[in-house]
Amino acid sequence: MNLKTLGEFGLIDLIKQGTIVEPNGLELGIGDDAAAFWPEPGRLQLLTADMLVETVHFDLKWISPWQLGYKSLAVNISDIAAMGGRPRQAAVSLSLPQTSSVEFVVELYEGMKSIGREYGVNIIGGDTVSSPGPIVINVTLTGDVVPERMIRRSGACPGDLVLVTGCLGDSAAGLAWLLTENPVEQAPHLISAHLTPKPQVSLGQAAAAAGATAMDDVSDGLASEANEIANASQVGIIIYADKIPLSSELQCFASRNGQDCLDYALYGGEDYQLLFTMPPQAAQCFLQLEIAGSCRVIGEVCSERQVTLIANDGSKVAIKPKGYNHFR
Numbered sequence: 001m002n003l004k005t006l007g008e009f010g011l012i013d014l015i016k017q018g019t020i021v022e023p024n025g026l027e028l029g030i031g032d033d034a035a036a037f038w039p040e041p042g043r044l045q046l047l048t049a050d051m052l053v054e055t056v057h058f059d060l061k062w063i064s065p066w067q068l069g070y071k072s073l074a075v076n077i078s079d080i081a082a083m084g085g086r087p088r089q090a091a092v093s094l095s096l097p098q099t100s101s102v103e104f105v106v107e108l109y110e111g112m113k114s115i116g117r118e119y120g121v122n123i124i125g126g127d128t129v130s131s132p133g134p135i136v137i138n139v140t141l142t143g144d145v146v147p148e149r150m151i152r153r154s155g156a157c158p159g160d161l162v163l164v165t166g167c168l169g170d171s172a173a174g175l176a177w178l179l180t181e182n183p184v185e186q187a188p189h190l191i192s193a194h195l196t197p198k199p200q201v202s203l204g205q206a207a208a209a210a211g212a213t214a215m216d217d218v219s220d221g222l223a224s225e226a227n228e229i230a231n232a233s234q235v236g237i238i239i240y241a242d243k244i245p246l247s248s249e250l251q252c253f254a255s256r257n258g259q260d261c262l263d264y265a266l267y268g269g270e271d272y273q274l275l276f277t278m279p280p281q282a283a284q285c286f287l288q289l290e291i292a293g294s295c296r297v298i299g300e301v302c303s304e305r306q307v308t309l310i311a312n313d314g315s316k317v318a319i320k321p322k323g324y325n326h327f328r
């Protein structure tokens, strides 16, 4: 049986079996954006890891080494944000072809240090090995969180509203642009959404403080992440197509290419916005905060266990988790 039979998420379920051998202060293991454990009573520590592989996650034809460094840390910071946490210390492991230049590595670290300064993350270790093939960058990141304010994927309740922190689909459209067009000047917003995403740490903490019940960052597309929250919470989600925030740049790009913006938002991925649920009263208060200016309600949680999209014409379609999957 090869990995495609299981798919990425089936494989992770298999890997998960028997991995916890001691309680060791563990609070939350495999299955969320980050793991959480108690290093000492009263303090909750977060841990996450995400890897970027040349040709799978990036192509040096269009991402600069600085941007690659920035994005490598950004995607990890986003998982800490999705727990309502604060990112702290990173370990960076590199696998590099022997022909890589010193300048490449220096610029890569300039990008990582730059986002590190923005979000208060130190690089405190790592590993460096040669690669017979692609460049591989693995980041392991710690974070911390006020114990009562850690937001899992599993807390959504029927009646909660579903919110998102910004526009969806821009990153995937940026990638599509880079793949097909190229004059960078003409889609700067889409391209920067793809190359240098901004993790929503402050909003993650604000949503947690305001009473978010479940949260996830959008790495694989809205369809996939909504299904992750629905499955973990054993609920269903209804999303209204006309409420999904779509940037004007995305709308121009999609209409010029005869494409549907919604496909980018639902299945594109790499947005690194936060998708979260909140009871209606809490959401009403939260949306009045200045920091929540970019947040929108896009749907609601229901008890019927499926993710449904209400299209602009009122028709209902079940949304399958067919976002990015490494083994499909």
Ligand SMILES: Nc1ncnc2c1ncn2[C@@H]1O[C@H](COP(=O)(O)OP(=O)(O)OP(=O)(O)O)[C@@H](O)[C@H]1O
Pocket: 012, 015, 029, 030, 031, 032, 033, 034, 035, 049, 050, 075, 079, 219, 220
């Ligand atoms: N090889 C592995 N061994 C142990 N745990 C794993 C492995 N791969 C993934 N996981 C765990 O599985 C869960 C889901 O991982 P996944 O990578 O899908 O989430 P994510 O990082 O939020 O999404 P993305 O990688 O798309 O940004 C996480 O708890 C992660 O730590």
Ligand SMILES: Cc1ncc(C[n+]2csc(CCOP(=O)(O)O)c2C)c(N)n1
Pocket: 050, 051, 055, 056, 057, 058, 059, 075, 175, 219, 220, 268, 269, 270, 324
């Ligand atoms: C060259 C190139 N081809 C395709 C893509 C698109 N892509 C790669 S991984 C991923 C999901 C998130 O990754 P993960 O789930 O590993 O965190 C997406 C949408 C890209 N960025 N670069």
Ligand SMILES: [Mg+2]
Pocket: 032, 033, 078, 079, 082, 216, 217, 218, 219
């Ligand atoms: Mg995540």
Ligand SMILES: [Mg+2]
Pocket: 049, 050
């Ligand atoms: Mg991951």
Ligand SMILES: [Mg+2]
Pocket: 219, 220, 324
């Ligand atoms: Mg993924």
